[in-house]
Amino acid sequence: MMKHALSVTREADFAAWYQTVITEADLAEESGVRGCMVIRPWGYGIWERIQRLLDDRIKATGHENCYFPLFIPLSYFEEEASHVDGFAKEMAVVTHHRLVADGKGRLVPDPAAKLEEPLVVRPTSETVIGHAFARWVQSWRDLPVLINQWANVVRWEMRTRMFLRTAEFLWQEGHTAHATAQEAQAETLKMLEVYREFAETCIALPVIAGEKPENERFPGAVATYSIEAMMQDGKALQAGTSHFLGTNFAKAQNIRFQNAEGQLELANTTSWGVSTRMIGGLIMVHGDDDGLRVPPRVAPWQVVIVPMLRDTPEDEALVAYCKELQAALSRESALGEPVRALLDLKAVKSTNKRWGWVKKGAPIVIEVGGRDMAAGNVSVIRRDRLYREDGKLDSVATARDAFVAAAGAMLEEIQQALFTQARDRLHANITPAADWAAVEAHFAEGARNPGWREVQWSRPTGAALEAVVEKLKALKLTLRNAPMDQPAADGACVFTGAPAVERVLIGRSY
Template sequence: MINNNRKENYSKWYNEIISKSGLAEFSGIRGFMIIKPYGYSIWEIIKDKLDKMLKDTGHQNVYFPILISKSLFSKEKKHVNFFSDGCAVVTHSRITKNDQKKLIVDPKSKLQEELIIRPTSESIIWKTYKRWIQSYRDLPILLNQWGNAVRWEMRTRLFLRTSEFLWQEGHTAHASKKEAIEEAEKILNIYTNFSEKIMAIPVLKGIKPYTDKFHGSDKTYCIEALMQDGKALQIGTTHFLGQNFSKAFDVKFTNLNGNKEYVWATSWGVSTRLLGAIIMSHSDDKGLIIPPKIAPIQIVIIPIFHEEKNYLIHEMVDKIFNILKNNKVRIKYDDKKIFTPGWKFNEYEIKGIPIRINIGINEVKNQRIEVFRRDTCEKKYFDLNEINMIPKLLDDIQKNLYKKALNRTKKLMIRVDNYHDFKNCINSSTGGFILAHWDGKENTLKKIQEETEASIRCIPFNHYEKEEGKCIYSGNHSFQRVIFAKSY
């Protein structure tokens, strides 16, 4: 049972969902979390499905060290200036004991050069690319890495903002600007399809304003989603790095004409933040709701035992279990007798299992089963000859979750033309994506952020017709509307 609800305290509700559903917990070190087996099993499915999408487009997995020398990390100036405040640094190689037998850092083991625990891998990868790239024949290089990163965070929240997180980071090298931009846009489309078709989370595609682009990039593309409390969450980003890193690391190639030129580049990534997005997009006051395509358990069967006729229940479960297993459904039969059926109902409801099947002696007599779907909390009866229809119900749940999230996003997509209406919308209890004009000046954006806590989530493309207007804050000319929102 979930004690907090979304309307009264969204933050407490979110943390309670994570705790009671068994996704993760705090480790005791601020910003570092323990992802529990159930939470990690969801991440594994996300990883496997996204990994296949990336490999299908020609990308290969690789692994680079987690430690980066300080001098190497410092090569690209804009990059290091941005990450420097959040870097974790290794200064010594070992610990020892003092006279009181207490563990201390061994002063004699001070490193000649300090090492950075990677916040991102551009620097070490581009040092390596200098060895790998000589000619246009060596390009493109399409690499992806699954690993972890460390960025010290002042305010942490499980999955959404942690000092250590799991992620994938892609790093590609190209012979032309056009090809690199196409790569960044291709990955953005992959992320969009993954979010909408696999996680059932609708997103807006766009480009970050120059004030918020990845440091070391020429352009940053992003997808933004709206959570149930009306705040935005950045789902993923791709970066057109231009030639910034190839120039910093002097990575040149001989082109078709025999001339030397700098390599063009991209980088991109998503992280365990995706689990936070799933929680906040779909869950309700009863617990977690997981889209079937990423649910570790899609169907759970719970027996309601009858003292002398349990064997009949087991026989019926075996028949149903095998039929559904043959339909490639991820299914669990929970026949533990140490917990009551009522306890199990509550447990799997909190865990967000898409479908629950209850089988007792009445179901055996009537040759039908009770099916409970988590997204609507509705019960329906299926005859035994209809069992093959249950996998279709999983598709219905997946579509319903996406439709529900899409309708919410559309409802909270609000156009405003003056600052008074903007403040009323952004500070309302519903929040939302606010489409408003901005004059493109950093100082204007800073003032809006200071006064409302809203930021520009993206400058949308394809979703809305470009139109000229006047900035809601300064009254200066604006070329098109941008998306404002409060965010995580």
């Protein structure tokens, strides 16, 4: 059996493998604060790349960034009933604004500093932003309002898992208000498409964009759309959502405008978000048994140069040779930006450095020893082709100048290779099922990656939908989404037998 850099493989224990990648790639760690993680430099660097690339797209579609309060008065939540139902169970509540010594040497919340109205730490900002919209919107001329916020939010989850489900997480939340339902609906779908293109282009994460069924809607939404990615264990990860809120929040928060005819109308609003969860998806789609593989577009460093230092006087020339390489790379471009090249001079053994960067998933690792330098060469390790067919590390001696000239194209190739691999896996593992028995049999098989089944259904609502959800729950399955742009339904609903109206995806999920 081939030896790999991690102590646990995906096949042996996918959940343990996931935690191991996070630790070994220095992405994040437990903080000591319940449910909250510390995002370490390599993990945060990926988030910064995500922010930069997604923010460019959010701005290019006409949105402006703002910042709204962390705290939301409890009364704001009482205005939209289904919204509060969805979040009340997992809210962190601030009740005091001062600490005081208790006389036994411990600090306690000061009973004399109790807030008149408790404040909720935002789980999402529809309510507080809706109040702002109500102030900003008077006339049709003020519409649309197109804003976005990068922020931390808190949802008190009982069972947490790093990046996927943490009490505090980082995200962007877009919020818009429009004069008509059609316009708001179009905005909802536009941002869904921005998310799809961003996930596929930047994270190399192939996704299925579609509408969530009624039971999976955002609390207070008229319609919720998602992009769903498939992890290597076949489970689905909802990687981004876009909500058409209709006039539900506008009614609750009184967002009204005078139309061109002078009549008062309710605005239609939307909201949409992508979070640090995306990094969990990146890990579970691109990671392998040697650690993470970061797509070049979101890699904090795309090329890492490791000089094989030996604490001898020759080290100086080697470092100079590597610095020239770094400078030359920084003048090249890949994927539309200057190449990001790091020279790693830390006081760590070279082979440990090599494996450290392999586990972190830097797209290209360059090793340079005295022999390489003498020959004008560098040794190139590509993270997407780590081993030769004989199982040995695939380190290719290449002329330094030739590598510099090829680096941009090589990074583009790696980006594409990661995407193609993930896309092929996604499509190979979405299979149609003609009836419920086929669904049941498929997921009973215990395949390592059971993937998703696509079924036709009649889109039941209310109690009928609840029955479907319960039936799925027994097999640990959930409805993911009804893909956009699907062919017309032509069969019977696998749940009710009634004529089907659309296709919907079924799978296990995070």
